[in-house]
Amino acid sequence: MNRQSLTEKDYQYFAETFCSREFVDLFGIFRANDEDAAQTVGRKRSAYTSLDSVVFPHYDTNGNIVEYCCKPDKPETDGAGKPKYKYLFPPGRGGILYFAPNADKELFKDISKPVVITEGKKQLIALTRVATNDNPKADNWHFLPVAINGVWGWRNKATGGVIQQFDEIAWQFRSVYIVFDSDVQTNWKVRYAQQQLALELQRRGAAVYLVNLPEVSDNSKNGIDDLLAKFETESDTKTAIEKGLQLILTDSQLFNGEMLATISTGKITLGAAAADRNKCRLTAKKADGSAAAMDVFNPADAARREKFIKQINEVIHLSNDEKREIAAELINLADAADSIFTVGPEAKDKKGQTEAVETSFKVLTDGRIIEQIRGGFAVYNPETKEHEILETVADSDGTIYTPVDDQLLQKDGGIFLANDLTEYNSQQELISEIEDYLHRNIDITPLFRKISALYILFTYIFDTVLELPYLNPTGDAGSGKSRCGRTIVLVSRRGLLLTAPSAASIFRIVDKFKPTLFVDEFNSDDSNDDTKALIQVLNSGFQVGNLIPRQQASPDGKFKTELFDAYCCKVFGSLKKSGSSAFNSRNVEIKMERTIRNDLPFRLKPKLLKDSQQLRNKLTLWRLRNFQKEFESRLDEAEIELKKAKIQPRLVQVSVPLFALIDTRELKDEFVSLLQGKNETLHEEKRQTFDGKLIKTLHACLFDIKGNTQGEEIATWKTSESAGTPIDRPTEGKICELLRTAKITSMLNSDITKERDHFEISYVGKKIHGHGFSIKQIKYKSDYYNQSAILFDSHLLSVKFSSYGLPVPSDFSLECLERDDKSNNTNDLSHSKENLNTSLKEDSLERPNPNGYNNNGAYSKHSKEKTETNGHSDQTKEIKVLVDEVI
Numbered sequence: 001m002n003r004q005s006l007t008e009k010d011y012q013y014f015a016e017t018f019c020s021r022e023f024v025d026l027f028g029i030f031r032a033n034d035e036d037a038a039q040t041v042g043r044k045r046s047a048y049t050s051l052d053s054v055v056f057p058h059y060d061t062n063g064n065i066v067e068y069c070c071k072p073d074k075p076e077t078d079g080a081g082k083p084k085y086k087y088l089f090p091p092g093r094g095g096i097l098y099f100a101p102n103a104d105k106e107l108f109k110d111i112s113k114p115v116v117i118t119e120g121k122k123q124l125i126a127l128t129r130v131a132t133n134d135n136p137k138a139d140n141w142h143f144l145p146v147a148i149n150g151v152w153g154w155r156n157k158a159t160g161g162v163i164q165q166f167d168e169i170a171w172q173f174r175s176v177y178i179v180f181d182s183d184v185q186t187n188w189k190v191r192y193a194q195q196q197l198a199l200e201l202q203r204r205g206a207a208v209y210l211v212n213l214p215e216v217s218d219n220s221k222n223g224i225d226d227l228l229a230k231f232e233t234e235s236d237t238k239t240a241i242e243k244g245l246q247l248i249l250t251d252s253q254l255f256n257g258e259m260l261a262t263i264s265t266g267k268i269t270l271g272a273a274a275a276d277r278n279k280c281r282l283t284a285k286k287a288d289g290s291a292a293a294m295d296v297f298n299p300a301d302a303a304r305r306e307k308f309i310k311q312i313n314e315v316i317h318l319s320n321d322e323k324r325e326i327a328a329e330l331i332n333l334a335d336a337a338d339s340i341f342t343v344g345p346e347a348k349d350k351k352g353q354t355e356a357v358e359t360s361f362k363v364l365t366d367g368r369i370i371e372q373i374r375g376g377f378a379v380y381n382p383e384t385k386e387h388e389i390l391e392t393v394a395d396s397d398g399t400i401y402t403p404v405d406d407q408l409l410q411k412d413g414g415i416f417l418a419n420d421l422t423e424y425n426s427q428q429e430l431i432s433e434i435e436d437y438l439h440r441n442i443d444i445t446p447l448f449r450k451i452s453a454l455y456i457l458f459t460y461i462f463d464t465v466l467e468l469p470y471l472n473p474t475g476d477a478g479s480g481k482s483r484c485g486r487t488i489v490l491v492s493r494r495g496l497l498l499t500a501p502s503a504a505s506i507f508r509i510v511d512k513f514k515p516t517l518f519v520d521e522f523n524s525d526d527s528n529d530d531t532k533a534l535i536q537v538l539n540s541g542f543q544v545g546n547l548i549p550r551q552q553a554s555p556d557g558k559f560k561t562e563l564f565d566a567y568c569c570k571v572f573g574s575l576k577k578s579g580s581s582a583f584n585s586r587n588v589e590i591k592m593e594r595t596i597r598n599d600l601p602f603r604l605k606p607k608l609l610k611d612s613q614q615l616r617n618k619l620t621l622w623r624l625r626n627f628q629k630e631f632e633s634r635l636d637e638a639e640i641e642l643k644k645a646k647i648q649p650r651l652v653q654v655s656v657p658l659f660a661l662i663d664t665r666e667l668k669d670e671f672v673s674l675l676q677g678k679n680e681t682l683h684e685e686k687r688q689t690f691d692g693k694l695i696k697t698l699h700a701c702l703f704d705i706k707g708n709t710q711g712e713e714i715a716t717w718k719t720s721e722s723a724g725t726p727i728d729r730p731t732e733g734k735i736c737e738l739l740r741t742a743k744i745t746s747m748l749n750s751d752i753t754k755e756r757d758h759f760e761i762s763y764v765g766k767k768i769h770g771h772g773f774s775i776k777q778i779k780y781k782s783d784y785y786n787q788s789a790i791l792f793d794s795h796l797l798s799v800k801f802s803s804y805g806l807p808v809p810s811d812f813s814l815e816c817l818e819r820d821d822k823s824n825n826t827n828d829l830s831h832s833k834e835n836l837n838t839s840l841k842e843d844s845l846e847r848p849n850p851n852g853y854n855n856n857g858a859y860s861k862h863s864k865e866k867t868e869t870n871g872h873s874d875q876t877k878e879i880k881v882l883v884d885e886v887i
């Protein structure tokens with residue numbers, strides 16, 4: 001790299017911030033052109049921006065250069081002309097500590113020398129002048145100057161802890177002074193970063209002091225370098241250094257992150273730390289350090305003080321004297337609350353109230369998990385296993401989170417939330433509690449009660465998986481389906497009750513709140529456009545990534561696309577199953593009947609709301625404890641087991657999450673039986689469509705079906721009509737005369753009484769092609785010469801038969817069917833001239849102008865593609881020619 005000397009303009013720039021020429025040269029700062037600067041920091045050069053820069057070396061504790069950063073003369077700007085960055089660093093580099101190159105190695109271990117931490121490179125140079133009395137070769141330093149890159153430059157983002165360089169400095173029993181820029185007093189985010197750094201240093205045993213800098217001017221913030229330069233301009237360098245030492249080492253304030261009070265010579269330790277909105281986080285710990293009680297309130301509130309003392313007494317039996325002592329200390333804490341270091345959404349900058357970020361759920365950068373509940377956040381720390389309730393939460397990166405302000409989350413009757421966190425014993429006992437709750441309120445079979453309990457549990461971790469099922473209570477009026485759905489959703493995560501919602505309202509609500517929806521009086525068979533749109537939303541909402549696009553008008557009259565996510569748990573109450581097989585396959589149907597139980601309440605009672613609230617409190621705590629647990633391996637095991645049971649792929653897809661939560665063999669077997677019944681129902685529904693009837697006809701051309709003693713359907717190969725023996729197996733890839741299009745068409749038409757509704761061969765042929773089969777004319781010697789037939793494809797046939805739930809013989813495989821018999825291109829199913837006319841009649845070769853099915857399996861008049869030749873279609877004429885040729 002070609003190093004260039006700094007210009008006089010550069011030195012003047014540094015001098016304005018108390019960085020003299022001598023110390024700038026000591027730090028080895030130099031210039032680099034565009035190419036060298038880009039190479040120095042590992043950046044690509046740009047044709048639009050020059051990287052001509054001032055280059056800063058970074059030193060380790062031994063005075064060795066470890067990396068460089070560049071300060072471009074003309075940094076890239078955004079659309080408003082504002083620079084996108086001030087410094088350029090090597091890509092991927094996290095936080096770093098800056099040290100002076102002339103700092104003696106012993107300074108890092110000498111705890112008698114204070115450490116002064118500031119937030120920038122120029123500030124480090126200025127403080128080094130102060131620490132050395134402006135002598136680059138000084139042996140005796142007032143303190144060890146250290147700089148970080150920004151107020152959060154000391155954090156390791158990957159681990160949530162501190163950067164490794166912190167371990168190179170001895171902190172215990174050492175005085176440490178934090179000197180952030182002057183905006184620390186007006187910007188709560190900077191102040192919070194200062195507080196967190198101080199807490200980290202306290203944990204390492206340091207006595208931490210906070211330095212508040214006066215502002216140099218009213219226009220902008222300033223650092224210690226700007227203030228020292230001002231002192232130097234007003235007097236001289238010596239005076240500036242003396243004022244700097246006074247400001248840092250004498251006028252600073254001792255930091256106390258937590259007020260502590262000891263009761264009964266260490267039996268109980270009370271602690272009060274800053275919380276939100278003029279409240280304190282109060283803790284009471286036993287002598288062994290374990291928690292006895294925790295709450296967030298203003299210690300001046302007498303009622304809350306009394307409640308807090310009762311919480312302690314439940315864990316540690318207190319004497320009356322100890323209760324009075326705790327009450328007195330809480331009053332003292334109330335008096336001292338103003339001196340507790342506070343930070344939060346009420347801290348204001350010069351422009352007024354600082355805006356916070358609204359969220360209803362978040363995994364914070366410091367690892368904590370927050371979930372919105374009624375009145376604030378439930379906060380869980382996976383590392384300490386502790387939980388608390390806060391009105392707002394500050395993350396370690398300085399972000400303040402507040403609950404989402406919306407009537408659905410704030411108003412009773414909207415989304416049902418927990419209002420506290422309540423302990424439970426074990427997951428299995430929690431599931432049993434849910435089952436008992438369901439049994440007290442609704443009449444469903446034990447199997448469906450267990451499945452509903454599992455579904456309720458699943459709603460609390462549904463966002464950790466990528467696919468999910470729906471629940472669908474069905475039954476006549478008075479069967480209890482509405483009460484069933486309500487009872488389930490009341491204890492589910494973010495339960496929301498809706499009646500006849502529109503598609504637009506659902507996907508917007510789901511996208512924002514991720515509730516567990518109960519849609520009552522759901523009628524999927526309505527033909528109106530809104531119901532069709534609603535079905536599309538619900539069909540897409542079972543899987544992550546199925547986004548719904550909508551064009552939204554912007555204020556300038558243009559349209560932009562917005563994407564909405566409909567993924568969430570849903571429960572539907574309906575008279576019957578949907579007419580959509582796709583929608584049905586995503587549902588677990590709960591069949592409801594009029595109850596004969598007299599112990600069930602028929603009206604909504606306060607006890608139901610109270611019981612559901614208690615369960616929501618327990619389940620919310622269960623969610624926080626289990627949200628980050630590894631669940632994928634259990635899903636894999638569940639999928640393998642359901643595949644072995646030969647469950648339809650769509651059912652496996654949506655049932656795996658529930659099946660993975662089951663931990664008893666008996667319930668697993670019951671659930672599999674339920675799915676197998678649903679499996680057959682879906683197969684039967686598919687077989688009623690035209691495509692289903694077509695595949696069933698292909699199957700009937702090849703196989704007979706018989707029942708065995710276990711009630712299972714067994715498929716066997718067709719027998720020869722003439723000899724009564726099993727037919728020769730078709731040859732793979734060759735024409736299969738059993739699967740002639742004329743024969744298939746005849747069989748499809750056999751149940752249609754009106755001739756005008758019969759299918760044409762051409763239409764059936766197109767449908768066969770649509771399933772991926774190849775069709776070819778028979779051109780070898782055969783009774784069916786010149787007719788069309790399917791080329792035999794055992795793999796494709798197996799897939800189609802399996803998809804429609806049709807059994808095949810055990811020897812129906814590619815290995816069993818392959819033959820190398822080129823001399824015989826016919827099979828044994830032959831026709832004599834005597835029975836040919838009968839056969840042709842059975843195949844209905846001369847029936848003209850047939851109609852077909854639509855895509856839903858209902859009859860419809862499809863295009864016959866007629867020509868006006870003697871009133872018959874070309875297809876009919878072609879068939880007559882074929883008949884003549886065969887005869």
